Amino acid sequence: MQKAREDILSRFILASEEDPETMNDRYLRDIVLSFLIAGKDTTADTLSWFFYMLCKNPVVQDKVASEIEESVEWAQEDNMETFTTRLKQGAIDKMHCLHATLTETLRLYPAVPVDGKMADEDDVLPNGYRVIIGDGMNYMIYAMGRMKYLWGEDAEEFRPERWLANGVFQQESPYKFVSFNAGPRICLGKEFAYRQMKIMAATLIHFFRFILEDESKGPIYKTMFTLHMDKGLYLFAQHRKISA
């Protein structure tokens, strides 16, 4: 018997059979489009910055690699495909250091660096500032991630351990760590994004150690709606020796 497909779209199609009137083809089309627009460049850009930071911080790269090795029930004969199938939710949940490293990357290099809002009605902001219906405003996610006022004197430093207490990941208020927005319109794909990025990162880091192709070149920002790295990131991948 053919195994039922378990990807997100297949699940939506299955759910649409229960309510075909609301979840019609147009609805499914919109879901696919919004997932692609909201979820593709955001996670891809974050992974580029993440691997860049791992190359700049090889001690962190090795720590993340050890954690992956300890969290997954892997076998010496695993290839990338079989290893990925071992990355079940239980194993992913144990990867606190990887979670912290991705979060620290998103603090310094938020995939959405500036986010815009528009007033739906006349209002007064908490600081007393008046806004009129239709007024637009932006909040600077990139700048907020680097404010000493919010993160302390070492705000500009890459320190994943700021997110850990006794090795356990500590959430921050989404109004302080704003990379996923906050409040009722917080990113719907946040957990999905972490899962996807953790699976990709864990698989690559388990098998390879990464170094920059050219240490002398810094990455150049290409700010669009998302925070791209101009011309991509060139790395060398060396086979990682895995302890038996």
Ligand code: HEM
């Ligand atoms: C690192 C990855 C991601 C980051 C940093 C991120 C960030 C954000 C931000 C800042 C917003 C608010 C935009 C606004 O104010 O209009 C947002 C909204 C949204 N995101 Fe993400 N996102 C990520 C990944 C994803 C993924 C993987 C998906 C889905 C597969 C997704 C789905 C959405 C959706 C549907 C919204 C709109 C929510 C609403 O307006 O109610 N995101 N995201």
